[in-house]
Amino acid sequence: MTPHPSPPADPAPAPTAAVSPAAAHLDERVVGGRARVVVASDRAAAGRYADRSGPLLADGLRALGYAVEVVVVPDGPPVAAALRDALAAGLDLVLTSGGTGVSRTDRTPEATAPLLDRPLPGIAEAIRARGARSVPTAALSRGLAGVAGSTLVVNVAGSPGAARDALAVLGPLLPHTLAQLRPAPAPAPAPAPVPAPAAAADEPPDADPSPAAEPAGAAAGCGGGGALAWAEARVAAHAAARPLPPVDVPVGRAAGGALAAPLAARTALPAYDTSSVDGYAVRGPGPWRPVGRVLAGQRPEPLVADGTAAEVATGAMLPAGSTAVIRVEEVTRRGDRIHGTPRPAGAPVPEWRPAGAEAAAGAELLPAGTVVTPAVAGLAAACGYDRLPLRRAPRLALRVFGDELRTAGPAGDGRLRDALGPALPALLRALGGAVADPPPPIADTLDAHVAALRGALADADVVCTTGGTMRGPADHLHPALAALGARYVVDTVAVRPGYPMLLARVGDRFVVGLPGNPQSAVIAALTLVGPLLAGLAGRPLPALAAVRAGVALGGRGADTHLALVRVAGGGAEPVPYVGSAMLRGLALADGYAVIAPGGGAAAGDEVPYLPLPPAPPPEYGAADRAAGNAVASGSGVVIAAVGAAPLDPAAHEAAVRHPAAGAVAGFAGVVRDHDGGRAVVGLEYEAHPDAAAVLAGIAAEVAADPAVRAVAVSHRVGPLAVGEVALCAAVSSAHRGPAFAAVAHLVELVKERLPVWKRQRFADGTQEWVNCA
Known part of the structure; x- marks a missing residue:
């Protein structure tokens, strides 16, 4: 990436940083601490088996900000030796994986017990109880937990599921537990002060990080509970989610989804010699x-x-x-x-x-939560799958609050141009959600906030709001949540920028309050929405990478500081314009260097790194369709789009016209008022993240017919009323026969391949999801 030039008058750039590929070798200044995972497995130690549980535990701890190393030893006495080595190293945390069962070689608890000064049976019981919800044999684990000196030691069963259960239990406990075990640090010289951007209107000054008191009359359980540490907030958001119900998807349309169940070989691979x-x-x-x-x-x-x-x-x-x-x-x-x-x-x-050289019949090939790549889809087909159970993409709704916002034209007369309404949908899609563009900004009244939240929660798994997260006279989000009986999961986070973010539960749905300032809103989305969506999709908490500072990086007092950096030429460069209300720095940056509370980072130090997600792939033809234009000049694929905008059949037919085309055939799929004898009052389409690319491929396949001059096809997503057009297609050709045949073929391919799900709402109040286009 070529560095972006800045004018001489720009603010002084932040210190430089360089990326390190060794994310696992952070020093003790990482957010969490130092940890070791000891894998007890004869097969893994001998190289006959690729252990997955140890790396899964390590990745989960790194996501919490820990520096982690993994060692693999045989079962039995080597486990005790590895534990003694870890304790001698003065680590904060030691997790063992494997050897907790009832077989004769399972001796990890016996190796652990003599080393513990104080047992913590509640941790071990919580891990067993969580696992037993889905796997009854988890109750057979004899794992222990306890304190050895100032080190927390926890035994974990040797399976990926047990590793995920342990991380879910330990995540919220580790910051407090390890803080209690660590000796008080000796006073250190204060670092040189680093100028920081002034606090924005939705971010309280550093000198007073405590949240305002809960408004009178708030619902029980909806009161503020104090700012969480940034690493704890990520864990809390992920742990609050339960994986969404699976949807059954043809294997050829499954790429991009997350497996809802482990992928097991239905036949040996290969099935025969x-x-x-x-x-x-x-x-x-x-x-x-x-x-x-x-x-x-x-x-x-x-x-x-x-x-x-x-x-x-x-x-x-x-x-x-x-x-x-x-x-x-x-x-x-x-x-x-x-x-x-x-x-x-x-x-x-x-x-x-030979038969079974790649896998024996019944072998688990991939764990639940694995993202389906093209290779995974091919593997599933090779071992006998026609359809795969996937976690459907969480449905998100975005609501922007603020009387002061304009949705068109420049700012002026005391009113600001809404920047988050256009920016956040793409970010939320990149984080794994299915979201439509938001409606106009919501008025700054309590009634309007309550109505907007109640309406959005009726259809969405997660509602993201912008603005109003403080407790000022015009901030109505907290009272609106109280009126809805919400309960906080996170109420403010000790991070700068982004402090006044929140996550609340309303029934089985969630509300994420993003601050109104752009950079604060993005940080809140990465901190809370990303982990929450990962949990809903059955994926592990996203791990942090690492960057190495080129010069000293200053912190923000007692709070975690997320410093915008740009990666170029193998290193990380600072960006200017980094105030929480500024967008220019965000436009230049690649991610955030995570500076731990209470200090900074010296030149050469490695610190955690939170990348900004890449932009999702563009919807083919969406920009031109939104502008009412054709993508090309009446030949080939001129429109292929999946989006929330209303569809115009006449515009599609006009787009495929060409002087050489003597026939234009069109199709419009319209929402009808009945299905199977039941009255339909409306429906909603939800698309897989790859739907636009799939539709473009379908259109290109039809356009490859020499008799076809041009193709235009679009599919709606989001809520639709009876009578609205859901699918629009048009094809031009020299003669009517090929045009009719091609548009019919196009519609059938869309219905067969396009990864779109439909939820119908019936007049009797019931609803039904249908896996069709």
């Missing part, structure tokens, strides 16, 4: 008499006698009784016999793949 070359499968010593031929897709007859062979193609199933495969170029034929030299026993055998 398979030839990797063109050649001959032979039985016994040669020479061999060919008795058949096997192509890929055929079931062969067995080789029943020594000295026989079958010609095989690459990918063909090997006949039962085969003892070797010889490449065709290594075979000579003499009369009715073939001659060659099979590879000796024990040598690498690249000519064939």
Whole structure:
């Protein structure tokens, strides 16, 4: 990335920082502390098994700001030795993984017990109880927890599920527990003061970080509870979520989703002994008499006698009784016999793949929560899946508060241009949510706030609001939450910028209050919305990366400071314009360096790094469609878009017109008022994040027909009323026959492939999700 020039009059840039790839080797100045994960496994220690639980625990701790290393040892006495080494190193936290069960080799609790000064049975019981909710055998874990000197030691069962359960239990407990165990630090010289941006209107000054008192009349359980540490707030947001119900999706449309259940091999991989070359499968010593031929897709007859062979193609199933495969170029034929030299026993055998070489039938290939990449989709198909259970994308609603906001034109006359309404939807989509553009700003009255929240909560899993998170005379969010009976999960966070953020639960839905200043709002979204959406999708808490400071970086007193930095040329550069009300610095930055409370970072120090998420892929043709223009000049794919804007069939037909096209065929799919004999009052479409790319591919496939001149197709998302157009398609061709056929084919492909889900609302008050386009 080329550095952006700044005019001489710009504010002085922040100190430089350089990225380090060694995110796991932070020093003791990290947000959390120093930790070690000890994996107890004979197989993993011998290299026969790739352990997943230890890395999962390590990633979870790094997400909390801990410097973590992983060691793998065999079961039994080596575990005790590894624990003694960890305690001698003076670490803050030691987690063991494995060896807690009831088999004879499970001896981790026995190795741990003699080292503990004070047991903490409540932690071990909480981990067991959480696991037993979904896996009854979790109750068999004999894991212990306790304090050894000033180190917290916790035994965790050796499975990915147990690791996730342990992280969910430990996350909220660790900051307080380890703070109690650490000796009081010796007084240190105060760091040189670093000028900081003045506090913005929605951010109280550093000198008074305590939240204002809860307004009189607030609902029980909705009062402010004091600012949480930044790392604790991330954990609390993630732990508050329960994974959403799964949706069943065709495997070819699953890329981008998260697995709702582990992916297990339904057959061995490969399912049968398979030839990797063109050649001959032979039985016994040669020479061999060919008795058949096997192509890929055929079931062969067995080789029943020594000295026989079958010609095989690459990918063909090997006949039962085969003892070797010889490449065709290594075979000579003499009369009715073939001659060659099979590879000796024990040598690498690249000519064939034995059944189960990649995975045995029933083996767990990937854990729940894994994001489905194209490779994962291919793996699922290879082992027998036609459909995959995915966590649906959480539905988000965005509501912008403020009488002072304009939605068009420049600021003036005391009114500001709303910047968050256009900016936040893309950020929320990049964090994993399905969100439509917000309605106009909500008036600064309590009644308007309550009505806006109540309406948004009827359809959304999470409602994000902007502004009003303080407790001033025009700040109505807290009273509105009280009126709705909300209960806080997080009420203010000790971070600068972004202090007055909040997360509240209303029934089984959530409200995230983002401050009104742009940078504070972005920090709040990364701190609370990102972890919350990960929890709803069944994914682990996102881990932090690390950056290395090029010069000293100052903090913000007792609060965590998120310092905007830009990554370029292998390092990180500071950006100017970093006040919480400023957008220019955000536009230049790649992420935030996380400066721990109470100090700063010296040159060369590694500190946690929170990247800004990349922009989601653009909706093909969306910008031109929104402007009423065609993407191209009447040929090829001129429109292919998924969005919340109303659809105009006439505009689609006009977009595909061309002087060479004698026929234009169009289709409009309209919301009807009934389905299956039931009265429909409205519906809502929700799209997978890859829906726009899928639709563009469908349109390109139809446009590739030589008889087709141009294609335009769009699909709505969000709430639709009866009579509104949900799907719009148009195709032009030289003649009417190809035009009619192509538009019909286009609509069928959309219904078959487009990853869109429909929720119908019926007149009797019930509703139904349908997995269709």
